[in-house]
Amino acid sequence: MKILKPSLSPMIGLLLTVALANRNGLVEGLAIHGSGTSNPARCYGYVMETMQARSKLPLRFTYRSVGSSIGLEEFINEGNPTRSALDFGSGEIPLSHEEWTDFQKKNVTVLHLPALFGAVSFFHSVPDTPNLNLTSCLLARIFMRDITDWAHPDIREINPDLSKLFDVDENFDSLGASLRIRVARREEGSSNTNAITQVCIRNLFDCSFSYGFLFHSIIMSNFLLISFSSTSKRYDPAVPSQGLPSIFPRRNGGTTS
Amino acid sequence: MVGPLPDWPVDTEACRGTLGMNECIEQRAGTIGYNEAGIGVFAELQEISIQNKYGRLLNSQIAAANGGIGAKESDILPKDATGDFSSVSLLDQDGEYTWPITLLTYIYVRNDLSFKTDPVERALLVAFLKALFDPSFVSRCETEYGFALPAGASLDLSTKAIQLLDEGLGENGPRWTFENKAESIVGAGDYVISENRHNFPSVERDANLQHVEELRSVVASLEAMVVNLTAEVMDSQGSSFGGDDAEFTVEYEAMLLASLIIGTMSLVLVLSGLALYAVRSNQVPEEKEK
Numbered sequence: 001m002k003i004l005k006p007s008l009s010p011m012i013g014l015l016l017t018v019a020l021a022n023r024n025g026l027v028e029g030l031a032i033h034g035s036g037t038s039n040p041a042r043c044y045g046y047v048m049e050t051m052q053a054r055s056k057l058p059l060r061f062t063y064r065s066v067g068s069s070i071g072l073e074e075f076i077n078e079g080n081p082t083r084s085a086l087d088f089g090s091g092e093i094p095l096s097h098e099e100w101t102d103f104q105k106k107n108v109t110v111l112h113l114p115a116l117f118g119a120v121s122f123f124h125s126v127p128d129t130p131n132l133n134l135t136s137c138l139l140a141r142i143f144m145r146d147i148t149d150w151a152h153p154d155i156r157e158i159n160p161d162l163s164k165l166f167d168v169d170e171n172f173d174s175l176g177a178s179l180r181i182r183v184a185r186r187e188e189g190s191s192n193t194n195a196i197t198q199v200c201i202r203n204l205f206d207c208s209f210s211y212g213f214l215f216h217s218i219i220m221s222n223f224l225l226i227s228f229s230s231t232s233k234r235y236d237p238a239v240p241s242q243g244l245p246s247i248f249p250r251r252n253g254g255t256t257s
Numbered sequence: 258m259v260g261p262l263p264d265w266p267v268d269t270e271a272c273r274g275t276l277g278m279n280e281c282i283e284q285r286a287g288t289i290g291y292n293e294a295g296i297g298v299f300a301e302l303q304e305i306s307i308q309n310k311y312g313r314l315l316n317s318q319i320a321a322a323n324g325g326i327g328a329k330e331s332d333i334l335p336k337d338a339t340g341d342f343s344s345v346s347l348l349d350q351d352g353e354y355t356w357p358i359t360l361l362t363y364i365y366v367r368n369d370l371s372f373k374t375d376p377v378e379r380a381l382l383v384a385f386l387k388a389l390f391d392p393s394f395v396s397r398c399e400t401e402y403g404f405a406l407p408a409g410a411s412l413d414l415s416t417k418a419i420q421l422l423d424e425g426l427g428e429n430g431p432r433w434t435f436e437n438k439a440e441s442i443v444g445a446g447d448y449v450i451s452e453n454r455h456n457f458p459s460v461e462r463d464a465n466l467q468h469v470e471e472l473r474s475v476v477a478s479l480e481a482m483v484v485n486l487t488a489e490v491m492d493s494q495g496s497s498f499g500g501d502d503a504e505f506t507v508e509y510e511a512m513l514l515a516s517l518i519i520g521t522m523s524l525v526l527v528l529s530g531l532a533l534y535a536v537r538s539n540q541v542p543e544e545k546e547k
Contacts, residue, residue, distance in 0.1 A: 083372030117327030184290030
């Protein structure tokens with residue numbers, strides 16, 4: 001029987017121990033990793049932490065909140081038929097028809113599991129106004145900066161309480177007091193931005209008739225552009241400020257992020 | 258990947274992430290923004306009521322209370338999880354209480370899990386997916402984080418897909434099980450997620466969450482008390498309170514003082530609750546190290 005040199009024995013023994021321990025998940029723990037949309041991150045985090053706490057063996061779960069687009073990209077992994085860049089992905093955007101077909105051609109079956117339904121909503125910080133109503137049409141006009149003041153008659157028409165905030169005459173016209181509308185939007189591409197854009201544009205098409213032919217024409221052209229873009233291409237988080245179209249001439253050449 | 262799209266108007270404010278959006282709205286009066294409803298409501302932002310396709314003005318909480326989030330999914334989902342989901346959209350669906358901006362969050366997973374070479378890890382991934390559809394794990398996502406959990410067609414679709422993955426583990430492959438009721442010997446096994454097993458951070462977390470809930474209810478009752486006292490003061494003064502002929506008596510002064518004290522107490526309680534929560538959260542890693 002060959003005897004190992006004394007200096008090597010402890011090292012090999014240690015390596016064997018580490019290898020065996022790692023095999024049984026005792027060093028790094030058994031690991032599951034995912035990435036994708038940030039919306040359900042707290043929910044996934046809670047489930048992961050609960051499972052870790054209830055397991056006898058050490059488990060390691062992680063979830064990177066990097067947005068739907070990156071989550072899907074990492075899952076697709078450039079169409080790699082053997083594996084994703086992670087164990088699971090998550091997002092509000094399904095595989096496009098082209099991506100799904102591409103996997104089919106490679107005999108790779110991809111599963112979409114509907115996990116959660118979430119609502120995207122609008123929030124405001126108009127003082128002393130707990131109840132504020134807006135139609136999709138008004139929302140679109142606000143986000144496109146067609147309406148820039150909370151005292152605008154079209155807003156006050158469906159929010160009579162707002163008139164108390166501003167000095168108005170008997171015809172509902174503002175007498176000077178106003179509150180500028182500040183529009184907050186996501187810097188990076190997001191499924192929330194994608195969703196509000198689609199809904200507002202869809203409804204804007206219906207309401208645009210009341211603002212005259214010119215307005216309608218501009219809406220029409222932008223509507224077609226957005227419809228085509230949103231159905232055929234995915235929002236890219238690397239491209240900042242994707243969202244509602246600027247239906248009016250841009251004021252200084254481009255947005256900043 | 259994405260072609261040129263129209264830009265936002267230049268005088269809109271760019272906010273980073275969902276929490277950045279909350280800050281943008283909170284910090285400047287007169288701001289309008291958008292966010293995942295659960296995140297905005299949790300931050301106590303003022304939600305705007307918007308009109309759905311039916312014509313009803315509602316906010317997301319009213320929609321959720323009336324089953325209006327994800328109610329119509331059975332009409333538009335493919336028959337099984339292996340299908341083409343590319344045309345699925347829950348935006349602007351029909352229904353009296355349907356929320357117009359509803360998103361469906363998917364888990365994407367490959368049917369062939371052999372890329373995970375360790376069969377125990379492979380089985381763990383399947384167990385994790387099972388937990389994501391188990392109410393005992395995800396009910397908090399509904400009650401605390403504002404999501405609607407899948408039911409009916411969507412739940413059926415996901416359950417069948419997980420069954421498919423489970424079959425892929427092989428007849429003799431390792432499997433993780435869930436122990437809900439104490440099972441002698443079996444529950445002490447290696448591959449068991451046991452509801453009866455806890456570690457210190459999870460115990461502390463649950464205790465802190467319960468403590469925060471209790472503080473919330475105390476603050477709510479104190480706030481209600483302040484409102485009632487204020488109303489009583491106003492009533493006792495009648496319409497002339499504060500008018501030219503009103504007398505500000507010692508009694509009114511005492512009532513106002515009481516209101517102020519109770520208001521201050523509620524503020525102190527909230528702050529102490531938050532401080533306690535923060536301190537305990539920070540203690541967990543230290544104690545774990547010990």
